Amino acid sequence: MGWLLYGVVIATLAFLVSRRFRSRGSPLKHLRGPPASWLYGNVLEIASQEKVGDLDTKWIREFGGAWRIKDCFGADILMVADPKALQHICQKSGYDYPKDKRWTQLIRLVTGNGVAAAIGDAHVRQRNAMNPAFTTAQLRQYVPVFQRAGAKLAAKWQAEVMHDGNGSRELTVSKWLPRATLDALGEAAFSYQFDTLEDDSNELARAYLSLFSNALYSGNKADFLWRAIWKFIPDNVMDLIKYVPAGDARKFAKNWDIMKDATEQLVDQKVQDGSNGRHKDLMDVMIETNSSAVGSARVPRAELVAQVTTLFVAGHESIAITTDLLLWELAKKPDCQEKIREEITTLRRNLAQRGDSEYTIEDLESMTYTVAVVKELLRLHPTGYHVHRTTAKDDIIPLSKPIRLDTGELVSEIPVEAGQNIALSLWGYNRMPDVWGEDATTFNPDRFLDGNTGRASNVGLYANIMTFSAGVRGCIGWRFAVLELLALVVELVEHFHYSLSSNRPDILPVARGPTTYPAPRGEEDRGPNLPLQVTLL
C-alpha cells in the first residue's frame, strides 16, 4: 500500500516538475556541466562515487569553480567551489540563500524543528538562544570534559590492546569514537552521563548512535525521487510524511519518538532544577538566556527540545568521523605522530610545573604543530562535503576566476533566479589548486605553519577553510569541535602508535550519506568502519 502511494505521488509530481523546468528557460542553460540522466540527474552518481570528491575534482578540472549538475527530473543545480562565490552566498548575503527545503525537511524529520531546520525569525531566535552557550568562557568549562572523555577512551583502548598480552592489536576505532564524543557532549551539554564507553544499553544513546547509519544511502533509488518532490509539498503536509509507511521517514520517525520523549524529560528536569550551584553546562546557559528573553524572542518548549536533539546529532558523529579520518592520516605518517607526541610531552611538563592536571584552551592552542595537523585534516576531509542552499531572490553571484560557458564566452558572474537550488562544494573549495597550490590534495600540515593558509582570504569560519560552512548558517559549534579534536589528539596519540591494518589497508573516504566516512574497500555500505593497528607505546 505504502509503495503504491509512493509510486502514484512520484509519477504525478514528476510530470509537474518536468513541465515546470522545461518551460522556465533557466539562466544556467549555458553553464557547462556533466551529462546526466533525466530521472536521477547526477545525484545517484554522487552517492555512489568510489571516493568522496572524485566527481568534484573531475568537474572542477573540466569546468572551473562553478558548473551545472542535474537534480532528479531534469532540474538544474548550480554547483560552486569558487571562493568568491562561496563568500557571497554564505558570508555576504545574510538570509538570501536559505537552506534547500529538501534538507530542512530531512533535518526536521531527524531532529525536529531545531536551529538547523529553522528558517527566518525562528532561526534568528534559536541562534540567539544558543550563542551564549558557545562563548570562550563557556568553552573553557567544556575542555576538562573533552579531556576526561579522551582519557577514558584511551584507557579502554589500552585494555583492548593488552587483551592478548602483546600490546598491539587491530581495533575498529570508528566503533569507539562516537561513544566518546556522545559521552563528552552529554556531559558538556547536560551534565548527563551517557557512559556509553562502559555500557551502550541506554535507549537515548542508542537512538543517537544509530541515526548515522539510518541516514546512509541504502541503494533504494526511489528515496532520491521521493525527496526531490519535497520542495513542492507545503510544510504542514510534510509534517505528515513521517506517517508514510515507507522509506527513510519510517526509520527517522521511530528514532525521533525515542529522542523526543527522553529529551523532553531531560529539558523539563533542567528547567526545574537549574544549575544548582555547579558549573553551568550548555543547556543551563540556553535555558537562562531563554528565560530572560521576552515575547517572540523566547524559544517555546518544543523548539528547546528540538534544539537539544539538534546539538546531539550535529555535535557528536561529526567529531567522531573527523577523528577517525585524523587517525587514518596519522597512521600513514609516523613522523607526524612523533612531532605531535613531542608537543604533548611539553604540554604535560608545563602542566606538572604549574601543579595542574587539566589543560586549558590556551594550552591546547599553543601546540602549534598539532593545531596545524587539525587544520590540515579539516581542510582535506570536510565531513559535510556538500551543503545545499536555494536562492530567496534573483541575484548575481560573482566569481574569483572566470569560467567558460558552452557558447565559448568567458564570464565572471552567474545570474540566478529565485528558487534556484545550489550545492556548495566545501570539499572542492578546500582542495582547489588555485587556492591551496599544486599540493592541494596532499596531507601537509606544514602549509599552516608556513603561513600558506590559502590564496583566497577570509573564507569560512576557521583557517580559511569551508569545513564549518560560514555566515548566518555556519556551524555554531566550530570552536567546540576544534577544542574537542585537539583534546582527543592529546589523549589518543600520547600513548599509542597507529598504523594501517595489514588485513585491510585499503581505506576509502566514502560518500553514501550527507557526511563522508572512512571504510575499507568492499565494505563501503556499512557506515564508518576504520580498522587500524594500535600499539601501546
Ligand code: HEM
Ligand atoms: C568536526 C566537527 C563539525 C563539522 C565538520 C561541522 C560542520 C557543520 C556544517 C558544514 C554546518 C552547516 C550545515 C549547512 O549549512 O547545511 C554545520 C551546522 C551546524 N553545526 Fe556543526 N560541525 C561540527 C561540529 C559541531 C558541533 C560540535 C556542534 C555543537 C556542539 C555543531 C552544531 C551545529 C549546528 C547547531 C549547526 C546548524 C547551524 C544553523 O543552521 O544555524 N557542529 N556544522
